[in-house]
Amino acid sequence: MGGGLVGLTAALVLRHHGVAVTVVEKRSTTSPQPKARRFHMRSMEIFRELGLAGLVHHAARDLAGHDRMAAGRTLAEAEQLPLWQPPGPNGGVVDVSPEAPCLIAQDVLEPVLREAAVDAGATVHFDTELVAFEQHDDEVVADLLDRVNGDRSRLRARYMVAADGARSPIRQALGIGRSGRGLIGDPSVNVYFHADLGEVVRGREFNLCQIEHPGTPGALASVDGRRRWVFMGSGDATGRDWPAELRTALGVPAPDLEVRSVLPWQPEMLVADRYTLGRVHLAGDAAHVMPPFAASGANTGIADAHNLGWKLAAVLRGHAAPALLDSYDAERRPAGWFAADQSSRRTLNLRDWASAPDPALAHPYVLTAGGFQYTAGALCTDPEHTNDPEPIAEFDPAGRVGTRIPHRWLDRARTRSTLDLAGPAWALLTGSRTPHPTTGHPGLAVHRLDTDFLPAGQSLLIRPDHIIAWRGTDPAAATEALTALLNGRNGATEFART
Template sequence: MMYDVHEQRVLVVGGGLAGLCAALFLRRHGVEVTLVERRTTTSPQPKARRINIRTMELFRQLGIADEVLEAARDLASYQFMAAGPTLAEAERLPFTLPGGLPDWDAITPATACLCAQDLLEPVLRDRAEARGAEVRFGVELIDFHDGDTGVEATLRTADGTVQRLHADYLIAADGSGSPIRERLGISRSGRGTLGRAVNVYFRAELAELVRGREFNLCQIENSSAPGAFASIDGSSRWIFSSATGLDRAADEWPDVLRTAIGDPTAEIEIMSVMPWEPGMFVADTYRRDHIFLAGDAAHVMPPFAAAGANTGIEDAHNLAWKLAHVLHGSADPALLDTYQSERHPVGWFIADQSSIRTTDLRTMNRESTDATPLADPLALILGNRYPTGAFVDDGSAHTMDHLDITGQPGTRLPHAYLTPGRSTLDLIGIDFALLIGPSGAGWRTAAAGTPSVSVHDIPETYCKTVDLTPEGALLVRPDQIVAWRAPQLPADPAGALRTALALSLGRAAHPRQPWRSGEPASPAASPR
């Protein structure tokens, strides 16, 4: 047994979607990062597939959106829902949203896609390695100690070599059963287990059968074989999910699948049979001193809103810029407290909304299982507002009944094309951005002495979108969240900007936060 000691700024434990994205976001900000994953390869299971428009916006910011879309090309036409007594008889369901279909170009520059996790993870791993992250699969965290100067981690490689690594911070992206969360004694709350189901992953050549009726999910309304098919590659790989036959042996499934397919001669190869329990479990705190939970380690939710992986990736996006600014010395360590105050309420709300959505594809966007009001699906993806955190709240109104983002601090910057193919979101780099109206020249002088702020002109039409006068300005964080809104040019714009920036970087006094001392955090409030 051999011991080595390595210095590293951030250690990410877990090589799934949240962990790999955390490494990518950190490298974008110039932070040294090591990622360890006890598995020797990326996931062999398709698992998560729906990559929503917000996640694709983040991939666009990373410059990898085209690579993700290329990995997703086989399912490019498989965006629909379908239902019927068998796969052979199923018909596509009309795609509707509660408020009607939007003008997609008016709300996002990105395109959502279906990309199975076993195809997406290799793309993320390759990009993380190419951009300087130390990615080490086949390496397990076997012990850690959180001290005054960071985390001392003990790692073991597949050949039994033991290494020690010091990191300023550790991101636990080690899955729903998170050994790190368990070791820290962090409890979870939520609706708990919501039932039982089984996923049957199989191969069958069904592309011709569904041609012209391609689907993302197909609901089988058949009492002999109820469930739903999910397309993995649109050709030969599929998942059948059912709440019946939970204890059925693997060799019994082909006949059931043929019944659900509607073809008694279909050749079927069972890849795996995995019982699972949908449920809602949200960690009561996302932080314990130098250790942060992200992804499934922080929140487990049913797949009914296709939000779990996307929410985990947004966790990493929120945390990365904050760690970077603290490590680079441009922010106070108190900024890291806002990871809890921002992401915990949103994680809770999305997990709860996922839990109340019915599994019936015909009614899932209209009815909840217990009469709890449903957030608008677009609002759930793009429209969450942080209740408190690293921004200056202006008391403006906000709703989740529809997509309501008009420059309110704590919300994602509204998208608009400034020139063909260039979005307002593309203005946001690794520093804060000050977006100024056409009569706001005084802001340039105000920002001249602030090297961590870039200044960009916005047209008067966009000023109206975000409730600014032509002399107003928006301060936007590196994660594309509005930090401060100044509707007009104040008497002392430089002083106002300095104050807003200080508040957004944790330099103002913060009340004592319970998660710093190990006390449980209070239950999350829903985003406003």
């Protein structure tokens, strides 16, 4: 339910796993607002697995190379700032992912996802509103309203994904509360406008430009680098002469300036108290809202859909027990909390910029390259690593259980990554001298690989969502672990040491 970014991604992941899916969206079009523009490496890795990364990068070509920040009193006076890249292990800039992050406005990305979902065989209904639903032992029954002709219909499904946005009528109907810091910032306003500024910014292209004019402080975001812009300011949205304020911020006459929409908002951090109730699973903003300063809202939702998709598919296809679905809440709720907390900390740091940086801030790659470690869920936790958890303040992926498999190129041409070894299938990675597993599991591909994060004699079991589920020395035990995990049993004690 919900044909935004997360609902469409969920449909794509489910189709990738061969599941029949229907998307229901009350609006007649995809998002009319640019909203999110920064899609992290991890989201692009998910699109890569879905075969969409090339399409997304192509659709994003207007903003290719607009990675820098800029600052100045007005846009006309602004100067580009040097490109900053987070350092990796040993201080160097590292090859973190097979996919570069992508700057693409949400209103450009969503039509790509919608078309891909239809092409992949999803049934996609826009102009259709969920007005009520009931859960039964074996299905969910949804009452739908066709908003064009007023017709009502019923849709029966084994499961329902509530990707119906921050206000989530489904979450509210289920009585699921939210916890968190709540409102944490000042009232803000995003003004989306058109003005031909291509010549003004030529040679100084930017992603975000800090405007320091005392009359109109704020930031200007490029949506296409030429005509489409968002001014992010503070205070009330109403009763203001926006064209005049924008011209002050721009420092140029901009005769063709046209305000398209004014969106009041306020930074907020809230996470649903449970992600699953019966046959309904919350994903995206329905499950978590967070301030935009770590650009994590949409990215966290995409990861929700990726996590939930393979689990629903495994249950629906009879490969896993329904108990596997309990791991969705166990994994993604802490991940949502982590992303929302980190986004809030960045907001508070922005407001209190004179104080020392918050020591609990995560390394940027931990946020953008899937560095969050699941400690409970569909995993066999590894006692050897319990005292060596994935760090947060630095980026040091080492193939720990509960983390995304570290990226390493598999060929000189740098076309195949370790991330390509899993999804939609499970993968077992063993060193070239490790004995071949004697028992197999249908759907488990075995790969021989000699790499730094797989010491001699060790093997790794990788889930369809690229997460390391098990680590051990006897690869045959991996298939037992796989069976246990699919049956919803966490094999921590039973399997971890084998």
